[in-house]
Amino acid sequence: MQFNITAKSKTTSARTGIIETCHGRIETPVFMPVGTLATVKSLTPEDLAECGAQIILGNTYHLYLRPGCEVIEKFSGLHKFMNWNQPILTDSGGFQIFSLARLSNITEQGYSFQSHIDGSTHMLTPEKAVEIQTCLNSDIMMCLDQCIAYPAEKDEAEKAIELTARWAGRCKQAWMKTTRENALFGIVQGGMFKKLREISAESIAELDFPGYAIGGLSVGEPKNLMLEMADITLPLLPYEAPKYIMGVGTPEDLVELVSLGADMFDCVMPTRNARNGQLFTSHGSINICNARYRAETGPADPNCGCYTCRNYSSAYLRHLYMTRELLAYRLNTIHNIHYYLTLMKDIRSAVKNDTFHEFKKDFYQKRQN
Amino acid sequence: MQFNITAKSKTTSARTGIIETCHGRIETPVFMPVGTLATVKSLTPEDLAECGAQIILGNTYHLYLRPGCEVIEKFSGLHKFMNWNQPILTDSGGFQIFSLARLSNITEQGYSFQSHIDGSTHMLTPEKAVEIQTCLNSDIMMCLDQCIAYPAEKDEAEKAIELTARWAGRCKQAWMKTTRENALFGIVQGGMFKKLREISAESIAELDFPGYAIGGLSVGEPKNLMLEMADITLPLLPYEAPKYIMGVGTPEDLVELVSLGADMFDCVMPTRNARNGQLFTSHGSINICNARYRAETGPADPNCGCYTCRNYSSAYLRHLYMTRELLAYRLNTIHNIHYYLTLMKDIRSAVKNDTFHEFKKDFYQKRQN
Numbered sequence: 001m002q003f004n005i006t007a008k009s010k011t012t013s014a015r016t017g018i019i020e021t022c023h024g025r026i027e028t029p030v031f032m033p034v035g036t037l038a039t040v041k042s043l044t045p046e047d048l049a050e051c052g053a054q055i056i057l058g059n060t061y062h063l064y065l066r067p068g069c070e071v072i073e074k075f076s077g078l079h080k081f082m083n084w085n086q087p088i089l090t091d092s093g094g095f096q097i098f099s100l101a102r103l104s105n106i107t108e109q110g111y112s113f114q115s116h117i118d119g120s121t122h123m124l125t126p127e128k129a130v131e132i133q134t135c136l137n138s139d140i141m142m143c144l145d146q147c148i149a150y151p152a153e154k155d156e157a158e159k160a161i162e163l164t165a166r167w168a169g170r171c172k173q174a175w176m177k178t179t180r181e182n183a184l185f186g187i188v189q190g191g192m193f194k195k196l197r198e199i200s201a202e203s204i205a206e207l208d209f210p211g212y213a214i215g216g217l218s219v220g221e222p223k224n225l226m227l228e229m230a231d232i233t234l235p236l237l238p239y240e241a242p243k244y245i246m247g248v249g250t251p252e253d254l255v256e257l258v259s260l261g262a263d264m265f266d267c268v269m270p271t272r273n274a275r276n277g278q279l280f281t282s283h284g285s286i287n288i289c290n291a292r293y294r295a296e297t298g299p300a301d302p303n304c305g306c307y308t309c310r311n312y313s314s315a316y317l318r319h320l321y322m323t324r325e326l327l328a329y330r331l332n333t334i335h336n337i338h339y340y341l342t343l344m345k346d347i348r349s350a351v352k353n354d355t356f357h358e359f360k361k362d363f364y365q366k367r368q369n
Numbered sequence: 370m371q372f373n374i375t376a377k378s379k380t381t382s383a384r385t386g387i388i389e390t391c392h393g394r395i396e397t398p399v400f401m402p403v404g405t406l407a408t409v410k411s412l413t414p415e416d417l418a419e420c421g422a423q424i425i426l427g428n429t430y431h432l433y434l435r436p437g438c439e440v441i442e443k444f445s446g447l448h449k450f451m452n453w454n455q456p457i458l459t460d461s462g463g464f465q466i467f468s469l470a471r472l473s474n475i476t477e478q479g480y481s482f483q484s485h486i487d488g489s490t491h492m493l494t495p496e497k498a499v500e501i502q503t504c505l506n507s508d509i510m511m512c513l514d515q516c517i518a519y520p521a522e523k524d525e526a527e528k529a530i531e532l533t534a535r536w537a538g539r540c541k542q543a544w545m546k547t548t549r550e551n552a553l554f555g556i557v558q559g560g561m562f563k564k565l566r567e568i569s570a571e572s573i574a575e576l577d578f579p580g581y582a583i584g585g586l587s588v589g590e591p592k593n594l595m596l597e598m599a600d601i602t603l604p605l606l607p608y609e610a611p612k613y614i615m616g617v618g619t620p621e622d623l624v625e626l627v628s629l630g631a632d633m634f635d636c637v638m639p640t641r642n643a644r645n646g647q648l649f650t651s652h653g654s655i656n657i658c659n660a661r662y663r664a665e666t667g668p669a670d671p672n673c674g675c676y677t678c679r680n681y682s683s684a685y686l687r688h689l690y691m692t693r694e695l696l697a698y699r700l701n702t703i704h705n706i707h708y709y710l711t712l713m714k715d716i717r718s719a720v721k722n723d724t725f726h727e728f729k730k731d732f733y734q735k736r737q738n
Binding site for chain 2 (some may be wrong): 081295329330337
C-alpha cells in the first residue's frame with residue numbers, strides 16, 4: 001500500500017491524497033460504507049459503484065462467525081465472495097466483541113468470548129485477528145485493540161492503551177510474516193484523556209505502520225470532546241501516513257475531522273438511518289414518514305443526482321416506507337450513501353481548489369435554511 | 370387494446386400472440402410478476418426489465434388503501450408513481466376483500482368491508498372498481514367478481530356466478546363511459562362445477578369484453594381439478610381474445626395451461642418463494658438454506674443467465690439468506706422472476722417453431738433428473 005498527499009488546504013489541516021492498494025486506488029478524504037456481513041445492507045456492488053464508493057468496510061467478528069473463514073477461503077477472500085472488486089478494509093473484531101459478544105473476557109493473550117448467535121466459545125488473539133483478515137484478503141487490516149466504554153476511569157484507560165500497544169506489536173510481528181500485500185493499520189486508544197491519547201499515539205506510531213486509526217471515539221461522549229481528542233491525536237501521528245477516524249460520524253463530523261487532518265471514515269449512520277426512513281440532504285436530514293411527503297411529486301432532494309432522486313418522488317418513497325416494502329430500504333440507502341460520498345467528493349474538490357474554507361461556510365449555511 | 374394471434378401449436382391448443390396497449394406490446398403467453406403495492410417486492414423497474422418483464426400486476430385493494438387514489442392521481446396513474454413505463458394489469462380488489470379484509474359483507478350493490486390495516490370501512494361496487502382502476506391508469510382492468518372458497522356448495526357457486534355476471538354488466542357499462550383506452554377483462558367463476566363454469570363463460574362472453582379471465586382456480590383444489598376446469602372453460606371463451614388464468618401457478622401449471630390455450634398468468638410464487646429461500650431451476654426447485662450450498666462456489670443454476678447466477682455463488686446466496694440480509698430477497702427474487710419469464714419466452718419460441726410437444730417432453734425430463 002502507498003499513500004501520496006496530493007493537495008493541502010492553506011487555512012486548515014485538510015488534505016487530499018491517494019491510497020494505492022492491490023484492488024485499486026482510493027482518493028482521500030474517503031468515506032467507507034459499512035458492509036458488515038459481506039454486503040452493504042440492501043445494495044449490490046453495482047449500486048455502490050454508482051453511488052461513487054471507492055472502498056467498503058467489512059466486520060471481521062461477523063464474517064468470522066458467518067459464513068466463516070473456511071467458506072471465504074474458497075473464494076480467496078471477500079472480494080470474490082461478495083463480487084466487489086474494489087478495495088476493502090476490515091476491522092479487527094475487537095469492537096464487536098466488546099459491544100456484541102456474550103461473556104467476553106480479556107487477558108494478555110486476547111479476547112475469549114461467546115458468539116452472540118449460538119453461544120459457541122472463541123478466542124481472538126492479535127495473531128488470530130491478522131490471520132483472519134489475511135484470509136478475508138482485506139486491502140487494509142486493523143490491529144486488535146482494547147476498546148473501553150465511555151465514561152471510563154483513567155486507570156482503566158491507561159491499562160487499555162498499554163495492552164493495545166503490546167497487541168499492536170504482536171499484530172505487526174504476525175503481519176511481517178505475511179506477504180504484506182494487505183496493509184496493516186495501528187489504532188490509537190486513550191479514552192477521553194489527552195495525556196493517554198498522546199502516549200498511545202506515540203507508542204503506536206513507534207511501531208511504524210502503513211497507516212493509523214483513532215479508535216474509541218463516538219462512544220457516547222459529547223461532540224466537542226470527540227473533536228478535541230481527534231484534534232490532539234491527529235498531529236501526533238506521522239504526517240505522511242493516512243489517518244482514519246473509526247466509526248464517525250455525521251456529515252458535520254466529517255467536515256470538521258477533515259479540517260483537522262483526517263483522511264478516512266466509516267459509519268453505519270447513512271445505511272442504518274436509511275432503513276429508519278431518515279434521508280440526508282444538503283439542508284439537513286428529513287424523515288420520509290412525514291405526512292408532508294404523502295402526495296409530494298418531487299424528489300426527496302431536488303439538488304441530488306442519485307438514482308433514487310432521479311427516478312422516484314418523495315410520495316413514492318414514503319409509500320414504500322409506510323408499507324415496509326423491501327425496496328424502501330434500498331432506495332433510501334442509495335440516497336444516503338450517495339449523499340455521504342458526494343459530500344466527500346465535494347470536500348476533495350474544495351481542498352484541491354483551496355476553497356475548503358468557503359466550502360465549509362456554504363455547508364453550514366445551507367443547513368441553517 | 371388489440372390482440373393478434375401470431376402462431377398456433379399443431380399438437381395442442383397453445384398459441385402465441387401480441388397484445389398492444391397504450392404502454393407497449395406484450396408477447397403472449399406471458400407471465401406477469403405481482404407488484405401488489407406498486408412494487409414487485411425488492412425489485413426496481415430496471416431489475417424487472419433485465420429479467421424480461423413485459424407487464425406487471427398491481428392489486429387494486431392494496432393500492433386503494435395505501436397510498437390511495439388521491440396520491441396516485443397526482444402522478445396520472447401507477448406507471449409514473451412507481452417509475453414503470455410498460456403495461457400494468459390490475460385486479461378488481463374482490464379477491465383481496467374475500468381473503469384479507471375484515472367483516473366483509475356482500476350485497477347486490479357490492480362489497481362493504483373493513484380495511485385489514487386500520488379497520489376503516491369502505492364500499493367497493495363494480496362501478497367503483499372501474500373508477501379506481503381508471504385512476505390507476507391500468508392498461509388492463511378487471512371486472513369486480515364474487516370469489517368463493519373451496520370447497521363450496523353448488524348453490525352458493527351458482528349464486529356467485531349470477532352476481533358476477535350482473536356485476537360484469539355494470540362494470541362494462543361504467544367502462545363504456547370512459548375513454549376505453551384502458552381495456553376491461555371479464556372474469557369467469559363457477560367453482561369446481563363444470564356446468565356452472567359453462568354458464569358463467571357464456572354469460573361473460575356475451576358481454577363482449579376485450580379479454581377474459583378465469584378466476585377462482587388455485588384456491589386449494591387438487592391440481593387435476595384445476596386443469597379440468599381450465600380445460601372446459603377456455604374453449605368456451607372467444608378464440609380471438611386473450612385468456613388469462615388468475616393466480617396460477619407452478620412452472621408445470623403454466624406449461625399445462627398454455628397447452629390448453631391460456632395466454633396470461635400471474636402468481637406470487639416466484640416472488641414469495643424467493644423470499645423463503647426457494648429457487649426455481651430447470652431441474653426443479655432448490656432450497657438455498659441447504660447445508661450442501663455452504664461452500665458451493667458455483668451459481669444456484671449453472672444453466673441460468675440471470676444477474677444473480679452470473680455474479681454470485683450459491684455459498685454467497687446461502688450466507689445472505691442465513692443472515693437475513695436484505696440483498697438475499699432481491700437476488701433470489703431476480704433469479705425466480707428471470708426463471709419464470711425465461712420459461713415463458715422458451716414456450717413462445719417452441720410454439721412459434723411448432724416444437725412445443727418436444728419442449729414439454731424436455732421440460733418434464735429435466736425435472737426428473
